[in-house]
Amino acid sequence: MATRTKRVGDERLIKKYPNRRLYDTQTSTYVTLADIKELVMASESFKVLDAKTDEDLTRSILLQIILEEEACGMPIFSTQMLQQMIRFYGHSMQGLMGSHLERTMQSFMDMQQKLSEQSKSMTGGGTEAWTQMMNLQNPFMQNLMTNYMDQSKDLFLKMQEQMQGSNQLFTGYPFKSKSDASDSKS
Secondary structure, eight states: OOOOOOOTTOOEEEEEOTTSOEEETTTTEEEOHHHHHHHHHTTOOEEEEETTTOOBOHHHHHHHHHHHHHHSSSOSSOHHHHHHHHHHTTSTTHHHHHHHHHHHHHHHHHHHHHHHHHHHHHHOOOHHHHHHHHHHHHHHHHHHHHHHHHHHHHHHHHHHHHHHHHHOOSTTOSSOOHHHHHHHHO
């Protein structure tokens, strides 16, 4: 099998061999998950393929990186959130949930970029100024994001209630409506 070199506009190709080693065809070197994490952080486009079968392993490698990150330091996902995500697999709402999470993440990234640009114009600084501002504003940002997520949840629940009223399409959804939640407290 011929080794492919990177052309302009192509994704960087990483091959995974049976011995579990990852080989970067652009640099002709073996790489680690930490190296692949650096590619992600640099927003470099890449694909991980099984060297024997050409099966796309990119998602599983990214999930391994997330697992390592979650195991050390401060995890992003709570146990409850992970359980909720697992409940969506095989559920009729699985596809909708994936696209909702993707849009929510993109909205969060857009908001972060705008705040970063604003902080640069106000302070004239780069990422250090952003980090200092975020450390000072951490409770504010947490509150802002909590409110944003609550609004998203409420909007989604309203949509669910409207759709349930029309044709019983989305029964068994993991969120409880406000009326269901108040009924279960009594």
